[in-house]
Amino acid sequence: MINELRLWIYKKHKSETFLGKVLFPFYILLRKYVRAIKIKSIGVCFLFRKKISNINYFERTLYSQSGEDGILEAIFYRIGTTNKFCVEFGVQTGTQCNTRYLREEKGWTGLLMDDGVENPKFIKKEFITAENINDLFKKYNVPNSFDLLSIDVDGNDYWIWNSLDRCYSPRVVIIEYNPLIPPSESKTIKYDPNFKWDGTAYCGASLLALVKLAQRKGYTLVGCNTFGVNAFFIRNNEIKDNFIIKNITELYRPWHGKVVSSENKMMEI
Numbered sequence: 001m002i003n004e005l006r007l008w009i010y011k012k013h014k015s016e017t018f019l020g021k022v023l024f025p026f027y028i029l030l031r032k033y034v035r036a037i038k039i040k041s042i043g044v045c046f047l048f049r050k051k052i053s054n055i056n057y058f059e060r061t062l063y064s065q066s067g068e069d070g071i072l073e074a075i076f077y078r079i080g081t082t083n084k085f086c087v088e089f090g091v092q093t094g095t096q097c098n099t100r101y102l103r104e105e106k107g108w109t110g111l112l113m114d115d116g117v118e119n120p121k122f123i124k125k126e127f128i129t130a131e132n133i134n135d136l137f138k139k140y141n142v143p144n145s146f147d148l149l150s151i152d153v154d155g156n157d158y159w160i161w162n163s164l165d166r167c168y169s170p171r172v173v174i175i176e177y178n179p180l181i182p183p184s185e186s187k188t189i190k191y192d193p194n195f196k197w198d199g200t201a202y203c204g205a206s207l208l209a210l211v212k213l214a215q216r217k218g219y220t221l222v223g224c225n226t227f228g229v230n231a232f233f234i235r236n237n238e239i240k241d242n243f244i245i246k247n248i249t250e251l252y253r254p255w256h257g258k259v260v261s262s263e264n265k266m267m268e269i
Helices: 002-014 018-039 041-048 068-079 100-105 133-139 157-163 207-217
Strands: 085-089 109-114 145-151 169-176 219-224 230-235
Touching: 068 100, 068 169, 068 230, 133 157, 145 157, 157 169, 157 207, 207 219, 207 230
Parallel strands: 085 109, 085 145, 145 169
Antiparallel strands: 169 230, 219 230
């Protein structure tokens, strides 16, 4: 509704009518207002509802790929923080990742890992597998309870989270899912510790497979970003009074980019 009103006022102004000249200052104010909503969308939403019903309302990108910065800000505005500690792996150079905004703008600390050859010093060079994930957490003194875990390894995401010891209990988990698989199918790639993504559709796990895993670990899906990249899970004890829970078909978001087919077949789980 707001967008249609802005467009109508702008067209009136461009036509140089009296009505357009009178209304144009209001258009400028409206444009600033809408921009403020996009930048500070958290406060606006909480004026109207107590619980978060749709995390997509909050999407905002500063350093993340597809709106994760705004979603995370909204989530932690709602549930609060404890130690502001985060773990993220698959960050490449760290320029574009899910935790940079929190670390650089919100005073968070944490562990970043990637197996890249040109990592900055603050990113630990590690090749993460289901076999070594717990040892790496011990090596870098990750606390048992911390605020955020972000997993994006373009392949074994499901298997790595599955292997993470229950003594580690992040309050929020972001994990990449394969949006090419319908939400009615529970599939993942076969586990291969040396897996390297070849750019095809053979990667990661379906949203349903991750939901099942999350349920076993005590987490609930609260949404996916619009472009079908990441799924957001919240620890069950943080759900009450904070989120409106919906079924997986409502929360699933499909992929909007190009698809490269693969001869490899995903396994049912």
